[in-house]
Amino acid sequence: xxxxxxxxxxxxxxxxxxxxxxxxxxxxxxxxxxxxxxxxxxxxxxxxxxxxxxxxxxxxxxxxxxxxxxxxxxxxxxxxxxxxxxxxxxxxxxxxxxxxxxxxxxxxxxxxxxxx
Amino acid sequence: xxxxxxxxxxxxxxxxxxxxxxxxxxxxxxxxxxxxxxxxxxxxxxxxxxxxxxxxxxxxxxxxxxxxxxxxxxxxxxxxxxxxxxxxxxxxxxxxxxxxxxxxxxxxxxx
Numbered sequence: 001x002x003x004x005x006x007x008x009x010x011x012x013x014x015x016x017x018x019x020x021x022x023x024x025x026x027x028x029x030x031x032x033x034x035x036x037x038x039x040x041x042x043x044x045x046x047x048x049x050x051x052x053x054x055x056x057x058x059x060x061x062x063x064x065x066x067x068x069x070x071x072x073x074x075x076x077x078x079x080x081x082x083x084x085x086x087x088x089x090x091x092x093x094x095x096x097x098x099x100x101x102x103x104x105x106x107x108x109x110x111x112x113x114x115x116x
Numbered sequence: 117x118x119x120x121x122x123x124x125x126x127x128x129x130x131x132x133x134x135x136x137x138x139x140x141x142x143x144x145x146x147x148x149x150x151x152x153x154x155x156x157x158x159x160x161x162x163x164x165x166x167x168x169x170x171x172x173x174x175x176x177x178x179x180x181x182x183x184x185x186x187x188x189x190x191x192x193x194x195x196x197x198x199x200x201x202x203x204x205x206x207x208x209x210x211x212x213x214x215x216x217x218x219x220x221x222x223x224x225x226x227x
Contacts, residue, residue, distance in 0.1 A: 004159070033215075035217070039219075040219070041219060042205065042217050042218050042219030042220045043120065043160070043205055043207075043217035043218075043219075043220070044217075045215065045216060045217075087190070091159055091160070093159070103163075104150065104209075104215065105152075105160075105162065105215060106159075106161065107159025107160050107161070108159050109157065109158055110157075110158075110159055110160050
């Protein structure tokens with residue numbers, strides 16, 4: 001299995017531009033999570049989906065952030081307009097329904113976002 | 117609101133010695149705790165976990181201790197090896213699938 005695939009690996013953009021991050025979860029996994037890693041707050045949960053349905057988006061910082069999961073194999077996290085304080089590493093993770101805890105989360109390699 | 121806190125951003129130990137990473141939590145509903153390890157340019161990977169009904173779980177060189185009354189857990193690595201150098205995240209979950217993470221502790225094991 002290729003694991004969780006995120007693209008792009010690096011994104012550099014200017015303030016005010018729209019940014020779209022992409023994630024392909026592991027096939028068969030029912031849960032998909034978006035996390036943001038910053039120096040100050042570590043790994044923050046932004047939103048998670050179960051069977052393509054958003055379950056908890058309370059971690060989404062502002063209305064500028066939105067996430068979709070149109071099908072079981074694809075999710076996007078969009079920031080519009082982007083701001084310098086959005087600069088961080090964004091991780092996508094997936095897990096299977098009823099997983100044992102040592103199988104709980106499989107992370108992608110992350111997208112390093114820099115907003116200038 | 118940081119429900120899971122790792123107050124030490126970094127730790128440096130000598131190869132062969134014990135590494136102790138600490139984690140505190142505030143949510144008494146958390147019933148499962150995990151440690152993840154992260155190398156540069158990679159996503160975090162699962163390391164070890166513990167249920168709230170236990171106070172200790174051991175896996176090879178790694179042991180996690182849970183003190184529910186103090187809302188504190190720790191990860192012990194004995195003996196520490198240079199390959200253990202990474203960022204370690206403490207995580208917790210409350211009867212659900214969302215998992216809350218701490219800010220991470222960067223461990224450096226010196227040869």
